[in-house]
Amino acid sequence: xxxxxxxxxxxxxxxxxxxxxxxxxxxxxxxxxxxxxxxxxxxxxxxxxxxxxxxxxxxxxxxxxxxxxxxxxxxxxxxxxxxxxxxxxxxxxxxxxxxxxxxxxxxxxxxxxxxxxxxxxxxxxxxxxxxxxxxxxxxxxxxxxxxxxxxxxxxxxxxxxxxxxxxxxxxxxxxxxxxxxxxxxxxxxxxxxxxxxxxxxxxxxxxxxxxxxxxxxxxxxxxxxxxxxxxxxxxxxxxxxxxxxxxxxxxxxxxxxxxxxxxxxxxxxxxxxxxxxxxxxxxxxxxxxxxxxxxxxxxxxxxxxxxxxxxx
Amino acid sequence: xxxxxxxxxxxxxxxxxxxxxxxxxxxxxxxxxxxxxxxxxxxxxxxxxxxxxxxxxxxxxxxxxxxxxxxxxxxxxxxxxxxxxxxxxxxxxxxxxxxxxxxxxxxxxxxxxxxxxxxxxxxxxxxxxxxxxxxxxxxxxxxxxxxxxxxxxxxxxxxxxxxxxxxxxxxxxxxxxxxxxxxxxxxxxxxxxxxxxxxxxxxxxxxxxxxxxxxxxxxxxxxxxxxxxxxxxxxxxxxxxxxxxxxxxxxxxxxxxxxxxxxxxxxxxxxxxxxxxxxxxxxxxxxxxxxxxxxxxxxxxxxxxxxxxxxxxxxxxxxxxxxxxxxxxxxxxxxxxxxxxxxxxxxxxxxxxxxxxxxxxxxx
Numbered sequence: 001x002x003x004x005x006x007x008x009x010x011x012x013x014x015x016x017x018x019x020x021x022x023x024x025x026x027x028x029x030x031x032x033x034x035x036x037x038x039x040x041x042x043x044x045x046x047x048x049x050x051x052x053x054x055x056x057x058x059x060x061x062x063x064x065x066x067x068x069x070x071x072x073x074x075x076x077x078x079x080x081x082x083x084x085x086x087x088x089x090x091x092x093x094x095x096x097x098x099x100x101x102x103x104x105x106x107x108x109x110x111x112x113x114x115x116x117x118x119x120x121x122x123x124x125x126x127x128x129x130x131x132x133x134x135x136x137x138x139x140x141x142x143x144x145x146x147x148x149x150x151x152x153x154x155x156x157x158x159x160x161x162x163x164x165x166x167x168x169x170x171x172x173x174x175x176x177x178x179x180x181x182x183x184x185x186x187x188x189x190x191x192x193x194x195x196x197x198x199x200x201x202x203x204x205x206x207x208x209x210x211x212x213x214x215x216x217x218x219x220x221x222x223x224x225x226x227x228x229x230x231x232x233x234x235x236x237x238x239x240x241x242x243x244x245x246x247x248x249x250x251x252x253x254x255x256x257x258x259x260x261x262x263x264x265x266x267x268x269x270x271x272x273x274x275x276x277x278x279x280x281x282x283x284x285x286x287x288x289x290x291x292x293x294x295x296x297x298x299x300x301x302x303x304x305x306x307x308x309x310x311x312x
Numbered sequence: 313x314x315x316x317x318x319x320x321x322x323x324x325x326x327x328x329x330x331x332x333x334x335x336x337x338x339x340x341x342x343x344x345x346x347x348x349x350x351x352x353x354x355x356x357x358x359x360x361x362x363x364x365x366x367x368x369x370x371x372x373x374x375x376x377x378x379x380x381x382x383x384x385x386x387x388x389x390x391x392x393x394x395x396x397x398x399x400x401x402x403x404x405x406x407x408x409x410x411x412x413x414x415x416x417x418x419x420x421x422x423x424x425x426x427x428x429x430x431x432x433x434x435x436x437x438x439x440x441x442x443x444x445x446x447x448x449x450x451x452x453x454x455x456x457x458x459x460x461x462x463x464x465x466x467x468x469x470x471x472x473x474x475x476x477x478x479x480x481x482x483x484x485x486x487x488x489x490x491x492x493x494x495x496x497x498x499x500x501x502x503x504x505x506x507x508x509x510x511x512x513x514x515x516x517x518x519x520x521x522x523x524x525x526x527x528x529x530x531x532x533x534x535x536x537x538x539x540x541x542x543x544x545x546x547x548x549x550x551x552x553x554x555x556x557x558x559x560x561x562x563x564x565x566x567x568x569x570x571x572x573x574x575x576x577x578x579x580x581x582x583x584x585x586x587x588x589x590x591x592x593x594x595x596x597x598x599x600x601x602x603x604x605x606x607x608x609x610x611x612x613x614x615x616x617x618x619x620x621x622x623x624x625x626x627x628x629x630x631x632x633x634x635x636x637x638x639x640x641x642x643x644x645x646x647x648x649x650x651x652x653x654x655x656x657x658x659x660x661x662x663x664x665x666x667x668x669x670x671x672x673x674x675x676x
Contacts, residue, residue: 027344027542027545028346028538028541028542029538081338081342084335084338084339085335085338085339085342086338086339086342086343086344086547087339087340087342087343087526088343088344088529089526089527089528089529090529142487143487145490145491145497146483146486146487146489146490146491147486147492148491148492173585178495180381180491180495180496180497181496181497183380183381183382183496184382186381186382188583188584189583189584189585190583190584190585191585235584235585239615240468240469240472240473240604240615241468241469241472242465242468242469242586242591243465243584243585243586243587243591260590260591260675261465261469261590261591261592261601262601262604262605263605263671275605275607275610276604276605276606276607276609276610276611276614276615277610278610278611278612278614278615300492300493302475302482303472303475304472304475304476304612304615305612306611306612311492311493312492312493
């Protein structure tokens with residue numbers, strides 16, 4: 001059955017009683033549930049759709065006689081809101097209570113459809129013309145500070161006379177001068193761990209070979225000799241980059257390097273004893289002069305990888 | 313009483329004629345809530361409220377805060393110790409972020425348990441997941457800004473985790489840090505992400521979220537015949553709005569109390585030397601932090617598994633959820649897999665968070 005339309009004439013079994021003034025919609029089913037008949041004897045009664053026998057273009061036929069209309073309640077307007085004042089999803093999508101489509105003429109100039117398509121495409125083209133040439137400069141602009149050359153300068157970190165016992169990690173704090181972009185040069189606190197290694201530990205660190213450090217171009221920067229007993233470890237945990245400590249662990253009955261973040265544990269030689277770390281502690285270039293002064297090259301390596309990749 | 317409208321009524325009529333305020337207001341308020349208003353539906357409104365308060369307090373903090381490596385810490389300390397009520401606004405902003413994360417979890421849980429992500433609401437769910445990501449991004453970027461040790465180390469580890477993404481990880485981490493290690497460039501980037509990019513993204517997506525929600529209409533309860541639901545239906549205003557307002561008031565009072573009882577205290581200024589500080593992320597990232605301590609997530613591959621693959625697969629599963637779970641059944645008591653899944657995820661998060669907290673003692 002069609003939906004009853006506003007302004008349609010309403011006829012009872014005996015006579016015409018007026019026209020539809022309102023249509024009431026069920027908010028759940030979205031179907032028309034009642035019509036309200038006004039004028040000539042309708043009396044603004046709310047008539048359920050079950051009383052509607054048929055709907056023609058402009059005429060709604062009821063099953064009731066006109067005399068029986070008073071059994072239906074009159075419309076209490078204050079109990080309703082209009083569809084413009086309520087938000088029910090898709091309510092208006094299948095309501096056809098207006099008599100036919102409501103049309104607005106296109107302006108004469110807009111009646112040429114292909115041109116509208118052309119202008120739509122042109123809009124996109126100009127948008128792309130603006131955006132595409134910007135993509136590369138913007139990317140380069142944002143990437144500016146991402147890659148910087150390595151600094152292979154030697155830094156003084158202290159004197160080995162602080163180390164009293166073999167195979168015990170001793171933290172050496174030092175300041176590194178950092179000049180970042182436009183910022184004034186700043187002293188940044190850093191630290192490394194020094195170890196006076198016993199021959200056994202030294203063997204574990206160097207595995208009988210000198211350790212070579214190279215720059216990006218592959219040129220040799222420095223060689224740690226395998227017989228120098230002082231070993232220096234980068235202060236950065238090779239798991240995820242936290243700072244680790246030297247701790248006595250009662251459970252193990254010995255002293256080890258422990259990272260408090262994810263609980264990686266390293267032997268004095270830097271070898272992973274337990275925890276999630278993927279590789280041993282990173283050994284740095286070290287040189288110790290006759291007076292015991294220690295200098296290092298401050299290097300940092302990418303954390304979390306099995307291979308050692310230098311990033312600073 | 314005269315029938316002539318008074319001046320105020322004239323002004324209102326003037327504006328309404330040009331803006332259509334009354335229709336707009338009617339549309340906003342007259343939204344049928346199938347089955348009637350419920351306390352279970354408060355979370356979306358509460359999130360919007362928390363976000364507005366975060367925006368207000370955040371803007372106020374920017375009156376004094378300077379996002380530079382040599383002033384960020386000092387300006388934050390200045391806000392805490394010198395500026396009248398600065399400690400309160402900063403602490404409100406700090407606790408507000410935790411409230412936001414809690415409410416996001418509550419909101420997502422409610423939608424999940426009620427089966428409200430199902431057809432035709434898949435897009436609302438997807439946009440909601442993006443909003444979840446944005447809220448976590450807010451937490452992560454905002455954490456660095458005070459530039460104390462806690463901030464510095466949470467960022468160091470967090471970005472290292474991102475670095476573990478295959479192929480693009482190194483680029484992404486350097487892009488975010490603006491270099492190989494955290495510094496001024498990182499602070500600048502996190503700042504602009506925190507105060508410009510994420511708020512714009514959140515406002516846009518939250519708008520879309522609400523638009524899609526209004527378009528599909530509320531899902532309503534997961535039980536009851538259409539007749540029962542219709543009988544209990546009311547409009548968004550006033551019963552649901554009343555419940556929302558009570559919840560907002562309670563959240564506001566809670567955040568204020570926390571700000572008074574536990575105001576923000578900074579640690580020492582950020583340096584690449586942690587000293588005696590044991591790095592730890594904010595509580596809502598603790599479970600992930602603890603997860604990465606597990607032996608099965610050791611080594612390069614294990615780390616990828618724990619830090620990238622598992623969270624990634626979990627998020628992908630959430631995104632695919634409305635497309636995998638196509639049964640129209642919404643009653644959580646008739647969806648055993650969903651119910652058990654939710655309990656397992658929540659219990660895992662809880663267990664890992666608690667064990668991270670217990671682990672603190674072992675370290676001291």
